[in-house]
Each structure stands twice: as C-alpha cells, then as structure tokens.
Amino acid sequence: MKLRVQGTGPTSPFLSARDLFETEHDLSLPVYVQLRDDPDVRTWAGHYDDRHVLNISRQAASSAMARELALHELAHMARYEQEHPSHIQSTEEVLYLALAGKSVERRKLSHCYQIANHMKDIYADDITLAVGPGEKLLSFFESSLAAAVADRPESPPRPGFERLSASADPEITAVNAAFALALAERHELVDDDHRLYDLAHAAAMDAPHIEFEEFKRRFRELARDPDSSSYRQVLVEATRAYVGGSGPAAD
Structure with a gap:
C-alpha cells in the first residue's frame, strides 16, 4: 500500500497505522495524507478515481490519538474499495x-x-x-x-x-x-x-x-x-x- 504525507508535520503515526492495517488488509489505490493548518478540521477520508485522501489537522496529527485516527480512516477506505x-x-x-x-x-x-x-x-x-x-x-x-x-x-x-x-x-x-x-x-x-x-x-x-x-x-x-x-x-x-x-x- 502506497502512503504519502503531504505538508510539514509528523509522519510516524501514519506509517505506524499503515503497518498495522497491512497485517490484515490492503488498498488498491494510494493514500495521500493531507496535513491541514485548521485545528478545527475533522479527520475525514476523501475517495477519488486514482487515490484516497486522508485529511487531518496538524494538531490532530500530533495528538495521542493520531495513529488510531489514521487507522480508522484507512478502514473507511477499505470499506469503500470493498463497495460495502x-x-x-x-x-x-x-x-x-x-x-x-x-x-x-x-x-x-x-x-x-x-x-x-x-x-x-x-x-x-x-x-x-x-x-x-x-x-x-x-x-x-x-x-x-x-x-x-x-x-x-x-x-x-x-x-x-x-x-x-x-x-x-x-x-x-x-x-x-x-x-x-x-x-x-x-x-x-x-x-x-x-x-x-x-x-x-x-x-x-x-x-x-x-x-x-x-x-x-x-x-x-x-x-x-x-x-x-x-x-x-x-x-x-x-x-x-x-x-x-x-x-x-x-x-
């Protein structure tokens, strides 16, 4: 699974989430992590023809829940690809x-x-x-x-x-x-x-x-x-x- 973090900020929570996710699942499309400045932006996944986008604020990306938030959004991407x-x-x-x-x-x-x-x-x-x-x-x-x-x-x-x-x-x-x-x-x-x-x-x-x-x-x-x-x-x-x-x- 390809994962790329866009913008300045921590990368380890997303790489750790990917490693956990890949123990049981995979994604066909690459994942782009978009780190946003607005601390009020909720973490959410966007789905496109050629990629998924994980939108998350830098504040959330630096929090204790960062890995869990990322893993949750990867799971949404999997469900989308499964056409659940x-x-x-x-x-x-x-x-x-x-x-x-x-x-x-x-x-x-x-x-x-x-x-x-x-x-x-x-x-x-x-x-x-x-x-x-x-x-x-x-x-x-x-x-x-x-x-x-x-x-x-x-x-x-x-x-x-x-x-x-x-x-x-x-x-x-x-x-x-x-x-x-x-x-x-x-x-x-x-x-x-x-x-x-x-x-x-x-x-x-x-x-x-x-x-x-x-x-x-x-x-x-x-x-x-x-x-x-x-x-x-x-x-x-x-x-x-x-x-x-x-x-x-x-x-």
Missing part, C-alpha cells in the same frame, strides 16, 4: 424513503446524517479493532461523553426537569452514547461496571423520547456482511425511529 453497502449507499436516498411526506426540523435532519455516519463508523471499526487495540478509542468515548454529560446549562432547569447534558443537543447526545456503548459491546471492550455505562445512562435520562436501548441494539447488532437492500432497510428504520412516524418499506 454502508459506504456506497446514498444517505439522501435513505432520507427520501424514510421521511417522504414528513416535515422535519433542520437540526433533526442533520442528526439523521450523523446516525448514518455512526453506522459507517461501526463497519470501519470492525476493521480497525480487528488489527489494533481499542483502549484509546474507549478512553476517547468516555471523555467525550463525560464532557457532554457534565456540560450543564447556565440557567436553572424547568421545575421537575433536570437536564443532564446541556450544550449538546440531548437527543443526538443520547444516540451518540448508544453508538459508543454499542461499539464497545460489539467488540467486548467494556466490563459490566465500566464508567461508560453510567455516562450513557445519564445521557439517556436527558432524552426520554429517545429509545436508547433500541438504538444501542440497532448499532451493536448490525449484520457483519449485509446486502444493499437489508442495509438500506436498517438505515431507513433507524431514521424513522429517530424522527418518529412510519411509512412504506424501503424496497
């Missing part, structure tokens, strides 16, 4: 099928994209966690969820209602918690008394209209090798579960 349904299914098509005839808030529509990305991440991390350790990923989930749960509003809550995760939207925070716990359980990264369970419970309590356990089950039990039709149906059902309502089947 999670990586070639149009999210827009799913939203049209799931939400036809419904009026949906803009924030909830953006959350539906995030749910689709969570499913992509689970399939990518089935590769990531097969070739590398999961301790740093688990710590990242724990710290991120702890920050959301601890972020309380400045103003007092309404009588009889204490909001546990304030700044982040509580509904998608609950779904994010379900995703984190589902991935941890799917790969047996947590014991029953792990702190992630307490944090996820707090996030779920903040969003009583979200079926937390059902979302966790959906994420955890995603079929390892779905066909296009069954994957589309699962994503349609998850979308409807989040925004409410029902409709015709995806096929």
